[in-house]
Amino acid sequence: MTKKKKHLAILGSTGSIGQNTLEVVRTFRDRFEITGLAAGGNTGLLAEQVAEFKPELAAVESEAKARDLRKKLGRRKIRILYGDEGYREVATSRRTDLVVSAITGIAGLKPTLAALEKGKDVALANKESMVVAGALIRKAAARSGSRVIPVDSEHSGIFQCLRGQNKKFIRKIYLTASGGPFFRVPLSELTGKSLAEALKHPRWKMGRKVTIDSATLMNKGLELIEARWLFNLQPWQLGVMIHPQSIVHALVEFQDGSVLAQLSQTDMRIPIQYALSYPERWPTPLPSLNLTEIRDLEFYPVEEQRYPLFGLATRALKAGLSFPVVLNAANEVAVQAFLEESISFGQIYDVVNYCVSRHRPRALRSLEEILLVDSETREQAHKYLKSKGNMT
Numbered sequence: 411m412t413k414k415k416k417h418l419a420i421l422g423s424t425g426s427i428g429q430n431t432l433e434v435v436r437t438f439r440d441r442f443e444i445t446g447l448a449a450g451g452n453t454g455l456l457a458e459q460v461a462e463f464k465p466e467l468a469a470v471e472s473e474a475k476a477r478d479l480r481k482k483l484g485r486r487k488i489r490i491l492y493g494d495e496g497y498r499e500v501a502t503s504r505r506t507d508l509v510v511s512a513i514t515g516i517a518g519l520k521p522t523l524a525a526l527e528k529g530k531d532v533a534l535a536n537k538e539s540m541v542v543a544g545a546l547i548r549k550a551a552a553r554s555g556s557r558v559i560p561v562d563s564e565h566s567g568i569f570q571c572l573r574g575q576n577k578k579f580i581r582k583i584y585l586t587a588s589g590g591p592f593f594r595v596p597l598s599e600l601t602g603k604s605l606a607e608a609l610k611h612p613r614w615k616m617g618r619k620v621t622i623d624s625a626t627l628m629n630k631g632l633e634l635i636e637a638r639w640l641f642n643l644q645p646w647q648l649g650v651m652i653h654p655q656s657i658v659h660a661l662v663e664f665q666d667g668s669v670l671a672q673l674s675q676t677d678m679r680i681p682i683q684y685a686l687s688y689p690e691r692w693p694t695p696l697p698s699l700n701l702t703e704i705r706d707l708e709f710y711p712v713e714e715q716r717y718p719l720f721g722l723a724t725r726a727l728k729a730g731l732s733f734p735v736v737l738n739a740a741n742e743v744a745v746q747a748f749l750e751e752s753i754s755f756g757q758i759y760d761v762v763n764y765c766v767s768r769h770r771p772r773a774l775r776s777l778e779e780i781l782l783v784d785s786e787t788r789e790q791a792h793k794y795l796k797s798k799g800n801m802t
């Protein structure tokens with residue numbers, strides 16, 4: 411057990427991962443100091459977090475939100491920042507050792523890259539960053555010597571199974587997926603599923619965007635691309651199995667036929683704690699996993715007809731280049747439209763397919779090039795929605 415406190419900055423502290431991270435910090439209060447907290451617009455919750463954890467920096471999405479936060483915090487001594495520059499400062503502040511990257515979507519990319527460039531270790535939940543800029547992130551980490559420690563439960567599982575292993579002996583790595591709320595729904599009923607039904611995830615309690623991505627299985631597609639970059643694997647070395655119990659998070663098959671799997675309770679505090687304590691393991695207050703109570707662990711292949719967005723994601727994984735950027739941007743626009751109830755569940759696929767099938771792939775070498783393809787795709791997706799009468 412280490413005595414030295416870890417200095418932690420959390421990007422996305424008001425979200426599901428952010429709040430679970432603070433829950434872990436509460437459990438191990440004497441091992442952490444919070445240096446910075448960043449959120450989008452939820453200044454109410456952020457103000458409570460600031461009062462409890464006393465960071466020196468806080469950042470929000472806009473100047474108006476910064477004023478609002480200042481009003482809520484009164485004369486408390488803290489620097490309040492906003493926008494890209496604010497997030498960058500929180501991610502790179504001098505005293506920070508580890509940055510938890512848990513903003514949703516491509517909005518998390520710039521501060522994540524900035525943290526790595528500055529030599530900070532990153533506990534990565536924001537998979538979209540890895541999907542659109544995996545090569546840049548790897549390069550930034552290699553250049554500064556910083557580490558990317560996965561938070562996503564499946565990637566944490568792989569990371570743990572690979573500790574002490576030689577990667578040249580890997581045959582295949584499987585990520586598991588719960589299958590989401592529509593795993594057993596008749597195919598004919600899928601396209602009309604409502605927002606409320608899609609938000610009812612059977613196993614995990616998560617933010618709204620990732621919950622919808624889990625219902626379409628796009629989440630698993632994004633995770634395959636994330637795994638490709640995190641572990642430097644070839645697309646054919648990666649696979650997915652549906653595992654409705656969400657107890658086995660990942661399996662690594664080696665060339666000699668041995669398979670190592672990582673199992674745990676379905677609770678994000680476990681992989682988050684591992685990312686925060688790494689390379690140590692600390693005693694969790696959560697109950698032990700009782701397999702004699704659970705008994706059944708089932709595994710099924712992915713039915714692509716049920717999850718056509720997963721099919722698009724695996725195409726993007728194999729094609730590489732700018733495809734994953736287009737996939738992610740179109741998906742972010744489509745999921746947002748579904749969350750606003752301006753398109754149906756089935757139309758999420760239509761939007762992403764429209765953008766991906768029209769895209770002429772190109773190599774992307776810089777953050778600017780990535781952000782350009784991202785914004786071109788968003789514009790194209792919005793135009794498509796407008797042409798279908800779904801947006802004004």
Ligand SMILES: NC(=O)c1ccc[n+]([C@@H]2O[C@H](COP(=O)([O-])OP(=O)(O)OC[C@H]3O[C@@H](n4cnc5c(N)ncnc54)[C@H](OP(=O)(O)O)[C@@H]3O)[C@@H](O)[C@H]2O)c1
Pocket residue numbers: 421422423424425426427428448449450451452453471511512513514515517535536537538561562563614615616617618619620678
């Ligand atoms: N939840 C999970 O169990 C889970 C598991 C594995 C991976 N992940 C990944 O972790 C990330 C976060 O997921 P989540 O479930 O925690 O999401 P969430 O509950 O929706 O929280 C998102 C966080 O990001 C902030 N945010 C959103 N858009 C922003 C923007 N444009 N600029 C700045 N801040 C912004 C939100 O701030 P406000 O609320 O203050 O606006 C909030 O703090 C996602 O990439 C997700 O795929 C999540």
